Amino acid sequence: MKAVTEMFTMGPGNKDHHPALRCAVGVFVPLITLTLMGRLDLAVFASFGAFTGIYGRNEPHSVRFRSQLRAGGLMLLVILLATVTARVAGALGIDGMAYSWLLTAATTLVAGLCSVVVAAWRLRPGGSLFHIFAFAAIASIPSQPSLWEAMLVSVLTTGFCLLVGMSSRVVKSHRTPWKRPPPIRHTAPERRAMWLEGGGYLVAAGLAGTIATLVGERLGFGHTYWAMVAAVVPLVGHSTRHRVSRGIQRIAGTVVGLVLLAGILWLNPAPWAMVLVIAVCQFGAEMFIARQYMVAQIFVTPLALVATLLAAPVDPGLLLRDRIVETVIGASVGVAVVVAPAVWRRVRGSSA
Numbered sequence: 001m002k003a004v005t006e007m008f009t010m011g012p013g014n015k016d017h018h019p020a021l022r023c024a025v026g027v028f029v030p031l032i033t034l035t036l037m038g039r040l041d042l043a044v045f046a047s048f049g050a051f052t053g054i055y056g057r058n059e060p061h062s063v064r065f066r067s068q069l070r071a072g073g074l075m076l077l078v079i080l081l082a083t084v085t086a087r088v089a090g091a092l093g094i095d096g097m098a099y100s101w102l103l104t105a106a107t108t109l110v111a112g113l114c115s116v117v118v119a120a121w122r123l124r125p126g127g128s129l130f131h132i133f134a135f136a137a138i139a140s141i142p143s144q145p146s147l148w149e150a151m152l153v154s155v156l157t158t159g160f161c162l163l164v165g166m167s168s169r170v171v172k173s174h175r176t177p178w179k180r181p182p183p184i185r186h187t188a189p190e191r192r193a194m195w196l197e198g199g200g201y202l203v204a205a206g207l208a209g210t211i212a213t214l215v216g217e218r219l220g221f222g223h224t225y226w227a228m229v230a231a232v233v234p235l236v237g238h239s240t241r242h243r244v245s246r247g248i249q250r251i252a253g254t255v256v257g258l259v260l261l262a263g264i265l266w267l268n269p270a271p272w273a274m275v276l277v278i279a280v281c282q283f284g285a286e287m288f289i290a291r292q293y294m295v296a297q298i299f300v301t302p303l304a305l306v307a308t309l310l311a312a313p314v315d316p317g318l319l320l321r322d323r324i325v326e327t328v329i330g331a332s333v334g335v336a337v338v339v340a341p342a343v344w345r346r347v348r349g350s351s352a
Contacts, residue, residue, distance in 0.1 A: 018168070019057035020286035026053035026161040028279035030153070031310075035271050041145050042153045044311035047278075048134040049157030051075055053165060054286070055123055060176040061169055068165050070121050072158040078110060078131045079154050082138035083147060090144075097217060100224065104209035107136045107228055112202030115232075119194040122184055125289075128201055129232050133304075136225030141311065197235070200337060204231040208333040212326055223308075223322045230254075230330025234338045246293055247335040253297020254327045258320050261302040265316045274306050281306070 030046035052072035056064030085106055089099050114128035144150070168174040186194070208231030212224035233250045237243035264277060284299035305319055 015058070016287045016290065019053075020283045022161075022164050022167070023050070023053045023286045024279045024283035026050045026157075026164045027282050028275065030157040030160060031275040031278060032272065034153070035275055039149075040271060040310050041143075042149060044138060044141065044307065045079060045145075045150045045153045046157045047307045047311075048075060048079055048130075048138065049154040050161055050282075051130050051134070052158045053161040054125065054130070056165065057124070057286070057290075060179075061166060062176070062178050063181045064165055065162065066181045067121070067123055068162055071118075071123055072162065074114065074117060075131065075134060076151070076154055076158060078114065078135050079138060080151060081110075082135040083144055083150055085135075086139045086141065086144050087147070097213075100213050100216070103136060103139055104206070104213050104224065104228075106139070107132055107225055108202060108206035108209060110135045111205035111228065111232060112198045115201040116194050116198040119197055120184070120186070125236070127197075127232055127236050129229055132205060132225065132232065133229050136228065137308070137311075140223075140225065200235050201232050204235060204334050204337045207231070207337070208330040211333065212329050215325075215329065221322050221325050222318070223326055226323060226326035227330035227333070230327045231334040231337070233331065234334035237338075240338055240342055243338045244335050247331040247338070249294035250297055250331045251327055253294040254301050254324060256294075257298045257301025258324060260298060261305055262316075262320065264302055264306070271310065274310055277306050278303055278310075 027047060027050040030050060031043055034040060034043050034046060049072070052068050052075060055071040056067035059067060085103075089095070089102060094102060111128050111132050114131035115126075118126055118128060118131075169176075205228040208227040209224055212221070212227035215221060216224050230247075230250055234243040234247035237246055269277065281299040281303035285296050285303060288296040288299070301323065305323060308314075308319065309316070
């Protein structure tokens with residue numbers, strides 16, 4: 001009952017509207033600019049560059065700047081590797097299922113390595129969920145824009161988000177002292193925990209990606225990387241019960257979010273209206289992500305799928321189907337990875 005209650009409990013607020021507004025502005029301005037320029041083929045690069053603003057939400061300005069600069073730099077590297085991977089695979093003639101397996105393997109490595117880097121830099125939010133999403137989504141784009149345009153949009157969006165992150169310094173009452181952030185040092189147990197966490201991300205993402213690819217090959221589902229994203233969600237949490245709860249909340253929030261998205265798509269919004277939807281959903285997601293994960297997912301689901309539709313229009317019905325199937329696969333794998341160590345200890349204890 002305690003686990004069920006936790007799923008419907010709203011945590012206390014902590015001036016969440018401040019980072020939520022920064023994130024919404026950080027994604028809206030680049031996307032509406034691309035819309036007015038008629039370059040929505042570059043929208044996905046702006047969307048992932050805008051993830052820079054998600055980090056350092058309640059930190060002092062100097063620490064936030066360091067966090068966002070590092071997070072933005074890491075995301076730019078992931079974006080570059082993703083688009084280069086797609087180009088190299090195309091040049092070598094790797095496509096179809098061969099490319100699906102290559103993408104799963106490469107995304108799995110990104111999941112593990114980025115998790116370690118994020119933990120080493122003590123970035124918040126932790127984990128490599130955003131990097132998995134960015135790498136796989138960009139590497140999955142069939143028609144890549146020119147490399148210099150893609151990276152220019154990504155860099156400019158990252159820089160804009162850094163400016164937005166520092167914007168509250170113009171208001172004296174919101175300004176924090178500018179002090180050089182203390183260096184980050186790790187104890188031996190912390191370093192061991194970082195690598196163990198990276199291993200967990202590697203296993204969860206790899207297993208989910210493998211299952212999703214096999215199921216997709218047999219039943220015709222796509223977007224297998226959504227399973228990999230959902231699989232790492234339960235890995236964040238302070239207890240096994242809390243982690244399992246996050247996995248269940250991911251599925252429940254996705255279902256409700258898909259209903260909301262279906263209503264939005266039924267209205268057949270213009271591109272500028274879809275950009276507005278993205279900004280509103282980004283605001284809603286950041287308002288609740290630290291307080292109630294299931295509610296946050298109601299906003300995250302249309303946010304992710306509308307951004308996908310902007311980048312590469314596809315059949316909305318197939319998109320909704322793929323989202324729920326891949327989310328169930330991924331979240332189930334993530335919960336299994338979280339529960340497995342506790343089950344193993346219990347089995348060993350009973351046999352001792």
